[in-house]
Amino acid sequence: MADAIAAAREEIVAGRARIREMHDRGLDGQQVCNRLTTLVDGVVGKLFDAAAAAEGDAAKARTKLALVALGGYGRRQSAPFSDVDLMLLHGSADATELSALVRRFTNAIFDAGLQLGSSLRSAEEAIQLARTDGVICSSLIDNRLIAGSQPLHQHFRELFNRMVQKRSKAVCKSFCDARAEERNQYGESLYLLEPHVKRSRGGLRDIHLLRWIGFAELGESDPERLFMQGAMSKLDHHRLQSAQAFLLRLRNEMQFHANSAKDLLDRAEQLRIAALMGYRGGEGLLPVEQFMRDYFRHTNHVWQMARRREATTFSGVTMTTRMLEPVLGRKVEGDYRIGVREVSATRSGMAKLQGNLGEVLRLVDMSISEGKPLDHSTYSALLLAAPECGEEVGPAVAERFLYLLGTPSLAAPSLRLLHELGYLEKVIPAMKHARCLLQFNQYHKFTVDEHSLHAIEQVTSFAKREDSLGEAYRHVADRKRLHLALLLHDLGKGFEEEHSEVGRRIAEEVGPRLFLHPSATRDVSFLVHQHLNMTDLALRRDIGDRELIRRFAALVETPDRLRMLFVLSCADLAAVGPDVLTQWKVDVLGDLFHKTLATLEGQPSPHSRALDERRREMASVLSPAEQGDAWFQRQIEAFPAAFLATHSGRDIGEALRRFRKLPEQGADAWGHYNRDNATVEFIAGVDRGRGRGAFSSMAGALSSNGLQILAADMQVMADDLLLLRFVVTDPDSSGEPPPSRLATVSKDMIKSVDAKEPPRFRKIWGQDSAEASLRLTGLPNNVRIDNTASATATVVEVYTFDRVGLLYSLARRLHDLELTIWHSKIATNIDQVVDVFYVTNRGGGKIEDAERLEHIRREMLQVIEQR
Secondary structure, three states, rough: HHHHHHHHHHHHHHHHHHHHHHHOOOOOHHHHHHHHHHHOOOOOOOHHHHHHHHHHHHHHHHHEEEEOOOOOOOOOOOOOOOOEEEEEOOOOHHHHHHHHHHHHHHHHHHOOOOOEEEEEHHHHHHHHHHHHHHHHHHHHHOOOOEEOOOOOOOHHHHHHHHHHOOOHHHHHHHHHHHHHHHOOOOOHOOOOOOEOOOOOOHHHHHHHHHHHHHHHHHHOOOHHHHHHHHOOOOOHHHHHHHHHHHHHHHHHHHHHHHHHOOOOEEEEEHHHHHHOOOOOOEEEEEEEHHHHHHHHHHHHHHHHHHHHHHHHOOOOOOOOHHHHHHHEEEEEEOOOOEEOOOEEEOOHHHHHOOOOOOHHHHHHHHHHHOOOEEOHHHHHHHHHHHHHHHOOOHHHHHHHHHHHHHHHHHHHHHHHHHHHHHHHHOOHHHHHHOOOOOOOOOOOOOOHHHHHHHHHOOOOOOOHHHOHHHEEEEEEEEOOHHHHHHHHOOOOOOOOOOHHHHHHHHHHHHHHOOOOHHHHHHHHHHHOOOOHHHHHHHHHHOOOOOHHHHHHHHHHOOOHHHHHHHHHHHHHHHHOOOOOOOOOHHHHHHHHHHHHHHHHHHHOOOHHHHHHHHHHHHHHHOHHHHHHHHHHHHHHHHHHHHHHHHHHHHHHHHHHHHHHOOOOOOEEEEEEEEOOOOOEEEEEEEEOOOOOOOOHHHHHHHOOOOOOEEEEEEOHHHHHEEEEEEEEEEEOOOOOOHHHHHHHHHHHHHHHHHOOOOOOOOOEEEEEHHHHHOOOOOOOOOOEEEOOOOOOOOOEEEEEEOOOOHHHHHHHHHHHHHEEEEEEEEEOOOOOOEEEEEEEEOOOOOOOOOOHHHHHHHHHHHHHHOO
């Protein structure tokens, strides 16, 4: 056996190397898989013979066992490092007599360097397991005899085929259930940034699912034979074969390069393979974006086929429904039929649909309004006819499209169905460019077209919210304008020019195309052009600045336009990916919305009303002695308006009492959990705090405790009292952090002031690889300084890749440069973090000297470029 194992190991290594050379020379994926399978077949057969000979009677062993290849190995689609999935079929009443042979054989497979998945079963045992386990059942479909007893294998095949035929529906359901669970585990979205080429949606496993359902229903799993039997259209057959060839070659390349069973198409692999396959980029697209667009096109086609096949299989058409169909179903003008479970086109309807965009919209409206899917034949006919359909949009077509777009219950599902069928781009031509267009960053989780459709789904869900966002959506005067702007807002991506500028021009073309009123076109163009502005202001600027609010109000001009921009900004964030639109961001955007709305409507600002209310509260909260204390009066007058507006009089009074007790140069800090937006607010005070670096020290203490800082403010109060406020999230706590956690962090913040030792930051598992993945986008570090954004401070914006303790390092350098930080915000710009600082000199004035501004910029660059 030792000699046989050594020979097998050499044969595998040499065989893989030889086949890799063929792969590198361009041999197609299926042929590479065939050769790999043949290589493994030869090794397995020789090791089985050697194991049987070692047991003393090789001929007898071959009559007692059948080596049956299963799964990918069984259908001759072995990847370079695939597992060898074997079933050892026996016909003995007592399988223990074969245990020595089986052990010797399976150990030899492992020792030869192959990964083995094996089972020792009788045909009856295999069938029984297949009845209850969809994964096992699907693996048995593509079974192939490698060595041993042909009668045993034939007996198994007859039993298995008979069982599947009798239980066709149940078997199909078990396949689909198992596949749904797998998709959920590996990413239900087709458009994940780093897809698993086998298990993610639309991957190789969905091609396998089509084979399995074909076998269960028709007794045939080969796509070629399914096509010949009429179970698959010519278009679907072509798309399936193309996708399989693309994915098999891609998987082979990934595994050959990794020298392991790698199936995850991570960002580094995307860049490498795009270059290897000769993608060159152009027209605003990176080579990797062109490559991934092809990947997503193939997986999208596979997913559509798999989903339609599942829907057809489980359409619920039974003898009862067939009998009730003539009674409960109804025809619409003889062209369409609304059945018990599906909507379909009659023969005359099919003829009317050909090239008629208006009729397609009508049928889609009917399907979505009735809550019933299109039947398989109608869906397939529409899909096939889409390429030949013209793009002319008359008034009737525009009216029906805008009706679908503007109706919250219809907008998202109808747009998605139109896009799947290929008709949305007939109405909005720019959707064709956006289809499967990857944004090569880790910020956006979807392709451009999926992000746009997801944004419509998100915005219509806002109607159910019981907060300022839900109220704003419900009060939008014309939702068609808002929904159209959301559909268009990112369609300018993938071009050389800035996407908001391209998007504005697209909107200006779409408006007249859909016969919109000029004012509606202007609103849609404005929203598309400015769709990033409100988010940038809310997350990167001091929205307590009255001049900023005034300028923003002048830009948006009307309350309804402001309302639409607020809702659009939130929907855009929500459609980026899970948990991007946090309640904290909704609150910050909502604060900017309400302040600007008050300015537009000529009402007292929310801040003004809140300040008046707080001052009245303070009179009842402070004791007579405290009210008579001039220190309290000086601090109340110096309290920042943003703090007064967002905290109760009781909280402010308690803070002042704590600060009043501070010893000279002493500090205090405490934390409070906000259930509404799942954040923790830490408030701190430092006596004689100016120039001591308290802001950076406390930021370092927070980061060293694993907290993620969202925003930070600092205010020099009366008597040189420093007031600091940090808004953070706590990844270490699920929900509200325990009081002990808040107390520990608060103590560390206090101790950090004037500490001689810098903070120590945690080493987070996976942080280095995460940072390396982010840097693949190639975005440069950058520092921008703006002296016009604020009337009282110089704004320093730092663009870089996030790392633990970054805010501390930047703030400490600003302190060393003898600058005072008054306000800070942390935002995200694609894959980079943006740290924004409002700074003044120690005297409280802007930095005006050009040389000093340049020096500050260089110093900040030095910090972010240090590793």
